Amino acid sequence: MxxxxxxxxxxxxxxxxxxxxxxxxxxxxxxxxxxxxxxxxxxxxxxxxxxxxxxxxxxxxxxxxxREPVCPHVRQCGGCTWQDLIYARQLACKQQQVVACLEHIGGLENTDVAAIRPCESEFFYRNKMEFSFHVRPDNGFNLGLHRRGRFDDIFDLTECHLQSDLSNRIVAWTREFVRSREIPVYDVRDHTGFMRFLVIREGKRTGQVLVNLVTNVGSMPFKDILVSSMCVEFPQVTTIVQNQTAKKANVAVGESEEILYGPGYIEEEMCGLRFRIMSNSFFQTNSRQAEVLYETGFELLQPVSTDRLLDLYCGTGTIGILAASKVAEVIGVELVPDAIEIARKNSALNNIGNIAFFQGHVKDVLNSDALAGQAFDAVVVDPPRAGLHPRAMKRLMRLRSDKLLYISCNPATFSRDARHIVRQEYSLHRVIPVDMFPQTKHIELAALFQRTK
Ligand SMILES: C[S@@+](CC[C@H](N)C(=O)[O-])C[C@H]1O[C@@H](n2cnc3c(N)ncnc32)[C@H](O)[C@@H]1O
Known part of the structure; x- marks a missing residue:
């Protein structure tokens, strides 16, 4: 008790x-x-x-x-758990947690873990934020972020220090638009109402902004006035989309999308190349630090011009596209069909000709005719938080590539997978943590495995 x-x-x-x-x-x-x-x-x-x-x-x-946190919501918000800790100490904790995971979960002592690479900007680094509409008990509504530890409660956000001041102003403006027009807000208890999420994506380098209104099924009320007045108020907004979803699950993704304004996508620059971002496509949420992460990965991988590179879990193709000029050929594999489509567009946008993409589960594509008999000098894996599926791991090991670069957003599942990989004729050469998300508990790392036989 x-x-x-x-x-x-x-x-x-x-x-x-x-x-x-x-x-x-x-x-x-x-x-x-x-x-x-x-x-x-x-x-x-x-x-x-x-x-x-x-x-x-x-x-x-x-x-x-x-230290004194900068954000007034810090006690209630689920985002910045470590904002009251000085940045140097946040970095030290993340470093120590990577080492602890490798030792306790991976059984890997004395691994070469380099010093964590800090993020230049401690605040306003995110290029994507997702805000939820939430009906209050008094029948008013909040538009904001999750209360700490609560998946079912949202507080009304006035400022967030992770995306930009512009994003804060778009949140306030949208809240007032929905309130003044009395557009019903979706109620998760009985699944009635309309407005569900507001997602804002910003090209930090290009200045382009995408506003995504995720709603219940139906046409956006006051659509024309919404679009014209939002564009007057925020000339940075270059595209507005509405994603409609009938699903009860509380996820900010629609089954169908309508472009209300602009081309339906924004662009971002990374390592001198240009990338298209749509409402639902994966793109690293800290553009500047993603460059550091990818550069760190290439520093470990040392790609050469004769390499055939396999980019698994490739999303919109960022890693493969950035590597393409350094190697002979790249093959990317990704589950989400839309991401593959954007990956192909991104390759064309950057005049990359030596890259091809396959859609499907990594475990299935590795077992398919598409890759039968192919050899790769280097493989990059960048899986979601759950890490590698056992069958994906088994088939990956069968490839016997000389170099295996693992990009991970979860040191625990990475360490579990590393334990397995080092039993399969690989050694763990080096791990380099990269801080993509200051103020939060999230840790990213790049690690290189080398084949020993
Ligand atoms: C962490 S993201 C990496 C994206 C990309 N490498 C990048 O840096 O932008 C993981 C990607 O894996 C994809 N994914 C998840 N499960 C998958 C699976 N079983 N097979 C293939 N791709 C998968 C997701 O859709 C997502 O795009």
Missing amino acids: PDKEPVQIEIEDLAFDGKSVGHLNGKVVFCDRGLPGETVLARITRSRARYSQAAVEEIISKCTDR
Whole structure:
């Protein structure tokens, strides 16, 4: 049973999911706030056999790495869990977590883990943000982000320091437009209403902005006035789309899309090339730091002009397109058909002729006639957070490429996969963490495996 009285806890560490960690009577306690070196007064909210969870009520003694957060929403928002920690210490924690995952999950001690590459901009680095509409109990509505730890509650956002001031102004303007025209907001409890999400994507280099209104099924009310007045207010908005979805799942993706204004996509520049971004296509959300990530990957991979490169989980083709001028040939594989279409367009946009794409599950494409009998000198994998599917792993190992570059957004699944890869005639040459998401718990890394036999 949770304790009624608050208890004093010394915070020792930060956990992988952004929580802080201490001990009480020998048992691990995960707290919702607090930094290493601090003493907090916390109420136990859940008690399990091996650990407890606690809500911090007061920070009794502060550590020297604590700083004043810039955002007024920091306590309620699920985004910037580490904004009150100085950036140097955020980096040190991420570095340490990569090493800990490699040791504890991967069983890999003494791995060469380079110093994490920091992000030049601590704030306003995101090129994409997703805001939710949410009906309040008083029948008004909020437009904003998820309350910390709550998938079912949204607070009304006035400012966010992760995308741009322009994005904040578009949120406020859209909220007022929907409120003043009394457009119904979607209610997740009975699945009625219309407005579901507002997604804003910005080309940080090109200045182009895409506004995506995700709605229930039906035509956008006040469509013409919405488009004309938004474009007058925000000349940076170069395209507006409406995505309609009948699905109950709370995801900001539509089954059908209508272009309300502009070409339906924006462009971004990266490493001197140009990339097209549409409402639903994957694109790294920190453009500048994605360049650092990809450059880091190429620094590890050392591609040469005779290499045949396989780019698995290629999304809109960014890695393969950037590598194409360095190698003989690139093959990209991706699940989402729209992403493949954009990847092909992006290749044409940049006059890349030595690249081809296949659509499908990596595990299936690796087993298909399309790739039968083909050999690759280098393979890049950049899977989603879940890491490599066991069958994808098995078929990847069968390729026996000399070099395997693994880009990961999850050190835990990366370490699990690394444990397997090093048992298959590969050695883990080097890991380089890259901080793509300052203020948050998210960690990205690039790692090179080399074939030993
Ligand atoms: C982390 S993103 C990497 C995208 C790309 N490499 C880039 O840097 O822009 C992962 C990609 O894997 C794709 N994906 C997810 N599961 C897949 C699967 N089973 N087979 C192929 N692609 C998959 C997703 O659609 C997404 O585009």
